[in-house]
Amino acid sequence: MATLYTQQGTNVRKTWMLMSIFLIIVIGLGLVFSRMYDNPNILYIFVIFSVGMNIVSYWYSDKIALGMAGAHPATREQYFDFYTIVENLAITAGLPMPKIFVINDPSPNAFATGRDKKHAVVAVTTGLLSIMNKTELEGVVAHEMSHIGNRDMLVSTVAVVLVGFVAIISDMMIRMSFFGGQRDDREGNGIFMIVGIVVAILAPIASTLIQLAISRKREYLADASGVLLTRYPEGLASALEKISQYGRPMQKQSTAIAHLYIANPTGSGKFAKKVGNLFSTHPPVEERIKKLRESL
Numbered sequence: 001m002a003t004l005y006t007q008q009g010t011n012v013r014k015t016w017m018l019m020s021i022f023l024i025i026v027i028g029l030g031l032v033f034s035r036m037y038d039n040p041n042i043l044y045i046f047v048i049f050s051v052g053m054n055i056v057s058y059w060y061s062d063k064i065a066l067g068m069a070g071a072h073p074a075t076r077e078q079y080f081d082f083y084t085i086v087e088n089l090a091i092t093a094g095l096p097m098p099k100i101f102v103i104n105d106p107s108p109n110a111f112a113t114g115r116d117k118k119h120a121v122v123a124v125t126t127g128l129l130s131i132m133n134k135t136e137l138e139g140v141v142a143h144e145m146s147h148i149g150n151r152d153m154l155v156s157t158v159a160v161v162l163v164g165f166v167a168i169i170s171d172m173m174i175r176m177s178f179f180g181g182q183r184d185d186r187e188g189n190g191i192f193m194i195v196g197i198v199v200a201i202l203a204p205i206a207s208t209l210i211q212l213a214i215s216r217k218r219e220y221l222a223d224a225s226g227v228l229l230t231r232y233p234e235g236l237a238s239a240l241e242k243i244s245q246y247g248r249p250m251q252k253q254s255t256a257i258a259h260l261y262i263a264n265p266t267g268s269g270k271f272a273k274k275v276g277n278l279f280s281t282h283p284p285v286e287e288r289i290k291k292l293r294e295s296l
Contacts, residue, residue: 103124143222220291259282
């Protein structure tokens, strides 16, 4: 039978895999541009940066994500119902009490972050707290606690930093290719320039697709694990309905952390539905609700 911890080991391995892929991509970029500029120091700099960013992404990615979201710590006195629900579900799940944060935003949403269960965080928006009843809020929190139990928030949070860093490096390299001043025009340099530009364009796309593939699957898993925790699928199903009906995007959002949220922070308008699910950070809400109600 599935449990809250079914994917814990798998997601730890995914984290190491993601870090390894990131290391290979960045070193590859460094190799191409060091050859293009005939300067081996570029490769050394890229290697140092890639190792450093792997360390930063593991230890500090939760703080970076909370900063991007504009979240602030919440106390029991300020948000008594939210605090006690998190506390009770943590006891039920056999997990340490995570830190709780609140985001001042009318759009209902929530996410979990942190490198492990001892350093976990659950953050919700003021909009979520204002429209959810107790059972719906329990469903949302159970979903986020499932991310913590499965440790899949580790790989998702690490992806925030790594994908963003690859995008920054690629953008920097493209600018250097066009505006980097004088370059050696020896034979073969033009080929390396073309290869460098192509690699710089494809690298962030590849890393983003990896990020999306990870995030979609984990949402279904967290829904199912959350139901095991509350024993009440309708609570989360009703919460997802309210979130999707709100429709409007969050006021402060970043594509780097969009996959962390329980629902797409860019909203669920007609345009988003027409674009399709290829580059969506989340599976369709309708499918998630259907699966939850089929389990009743």
